Amino acid sequence: VKIVSVVGARPQFVKLAPIHHAARAAGVEHVIVHTGQHYDPLLSDVFFEDLGIGAPDVHLGVGSGSHGVQTGAMLGALDAVFDEHRPDWVLVYGDTNSTVAAALSAVKLHIPVAHLEAGLRSFNRRMPEEHNRVLTDHAADLLLAPTQVAVDHLTREGLAERTVLVGDVMTDVLFDVRDRVARRAADEGERLDAAEGEYYLATIHRAENTDDPARLRQVVEALAGLDRPVVLLAHPRVVAKAAAHGIDLDRGSLTSRPPLAYPDLIAAAAASAGVVTDSGGLQKEAFLLRVPCTTVRTETEWVETVELGWNVLANTREEIAAAVTRPRPAATDAAPYGDGHAAERVIAVLSERR
Template sequence: MKKIITVIGARPQFIKASVVSQALKQLSSIKEIIVHTGQHFDENMSNIFFNELNIPKPDYQLNINGKSHGKMTGEMLASIEDIILQEQPDALMVYGDTNSTLAGALAAAKLHVPVIHIEAGLRSFNMKMPEEINRILTDQISAILFCPTQTAIDNLQAEGFTDKEILIELSGDVMQDSAMYFKQFVKQPQIENLPANNFILATLHRAENTDNIQRLQQIVHALNTIHKTIAPVVLPLHPRTRNVLAKENIPLEVCVIEPVGYLEMIWLLDHCQLVLTDSGGVQKEAFFFKKPCVTMRDQTEWVELIEVGANQLAGADSKVIIDAVNNMLNRTISDPNELYGGGKASANIAQFISQHI
């Protein structure tokens, strides 16, 4: 039996791992060992996912969080290296673009353990984003790259990956698998006076926005204006964003709620009018639930959503954000060409792994 170590540590990775782990369980030839770095340590953003999504409890819990990028990545690398030496896996699998992703990949590559990267090939072309650095470096040291879209494969080809001894596979996007599967288990969050289908769902957490006070002020002004003049804005507020707003005394006049579990989040996605976000994953989730999206960033990895008219980039200018919301609000979103694989990504990934490790 082959053995794989899976490294996860942040909210999107829990969601992706839930469906891939289910697919791997159906193969008697693979044993999966889960390492949770602890990068997200808030109860609503960590343990709740294991409970809700039936992800197996981690075999290793590292509890590394609340430190600088360098300290977190370094401590994770050292701890994961110890686990690899103890477990002697046939491969190590990582998701996305977090510090946990890079630490896992580096630890494995230095010990000559093949790295499997799910959600490979994505590029925002903004090197100021820590996530961009993580995803580029992880792709460079991986042995198997599972790409969610043709755009991701095109990015790798442009970077010369076709000349490397590496396996590149168009798998589809496991986030769509999760959305389709878990929609049947959704839970309505307890929010007072929430209109049934007449609200805008917002998320705000990315460092390029929260660490730049001018950008943050512009975004909050837009959110407040939209809430008062267009439609109620419901914002599950990330703890780090809440702390910055309090420190800088920036008034947020929208419907602020605590971070929600994934099943509550997809209820909100399913019932909102529009999604307003700076998250990469939420852009796609809006599309999966056929909701128009406005992205408060200057670039996006998911360029195909811009191309099909499902998403509009608005940066951090309050007027541009408000105009984009008005432009996108009543747009009809469809997916006739199964842009992200139609919910078959996890099965594709599990089958490919079983044949190539």
Template structure:
């Protein structure tokens, strides 16, 4: 059996690592990297650290408008898939790479495997929400990370070939967190002590494409006491420059370049709280038992909200500051599987 895997963004590299490790023991995998994330710190270092095989194809699509980026992916992926003739096309998550891979396969009548199916924020202003919905509705095999995701699909009348296998990012955390503890020197490099800083990640289009929202977020950072470490996404850095906003002038805020997966895990596990708009970072915070403040109005990871582990604030300055300064004693529940999602996915594919 031959499976073509399409990926292109940091969270997908993390998800693909445990699945590819198991998949390649039994089947042939053709890896197609769209180049959606092309900065070395957002791409190449992840392949190296996570021991992901070198992509068979690198499309170099890069950034651009949703239409331009997705359209270029569609053309290039279609050409490869027609040449390779895989039995399945496997996609992860909710990026433009996800949608492009799924649409190409569906139109060529090749079954689509969607890992991380069934997630819903119920906000169609988010491009990721559109990508999720469309991908789920053309997929043949749907692997969900939680029972909530299974229920979301059921409400959309998708019940065939749906499995709750747990979260592959949990697989990755369990596999790599001790390695990060041993190998990463990021805290020493930045002269940071455990629990002495807040970790920030902000990159969502809904926040960065709106100058008023980005200004409000920066205003909140100005009002948060203490050290704040921000590995800044290239797109976010560009938006700050475009709007003439100087984040470097905020007291206690340390802007650093994007970091690799092991360094990011170490920064996350050592933080006293994480401030993010990333879906993946919300989960990583939950898995690492670090309180999280999510700068969005909704989250697809509703399970993280229970027990106070994650607080939604939107971009309201006062809400962000209050949530960050609030003393919390979160309750964590094991709702993301047992760390063996990859094995369950490959076993289910083998039963087809």
């Protein structure tokens, strides 16, 4: 069996790691294509190194641009790559522009497409990611769903026959990295300059929180006014937008610093008093680490984290302040995101159905 994985943005490198290891263990040929959507070493190279993936086999180097320019550049370049490799499967991940470009290119070359993390829905049609995931699900031949909620969405859209529930590969990698971080020496990895259990860890990068200056100012003020130190791991988008609008990311309780490598991020989240984020992945990582999460969005795809009490949606300054100081949620051993063996199931399904 030959699989070509297409990735381009930070969360996809994390999901790629368990798939790559499972493919190797099963003796499956696995070709990795990096579109170049994320090109900063801190958003890209360190993930390949720390998660033991090695270098991508093909790098398209498309870089930044408007959605149309970025997606179009990927489409053009991927045609040639797929035509050369002619894999049994093209595997696409999540909801980025790299995902939809790869799915569209492959289906038109009649190469079977599998979508990992299929069936997630925010039902917010202003999010570029929502269009990317809906279009990809309807184009793909095999829908690898992480949760029962995702399976239910796909069923309602008439896609049940193409759907398989495999669990969430982010659980695989989180469990693995959490255990590695717990065993590592005190001087290994990069640590935050903040006292354990005494700070909130924050990430903000979504267009809806960063692109409008008034909204970005509101979010930054909310973080700066919290009752403990807040460490913001600043994505290039938020740094660029803050600079453009003259918004200071270091004031009051808030300090900003560059993003962390994945193992260091997990260590920093586990040692925090809470996470404040608009990232998809971090909401789930906080839940799996049993760290309370506050999500700065009006909806979430990961509804299980909210239902179980470990995640609260908050948007205004008052809502965010109330959410981070809420009482610790009730302990739970619910496992909506699988058992940490999703990637093995993905490789088994792709091998059986080629």
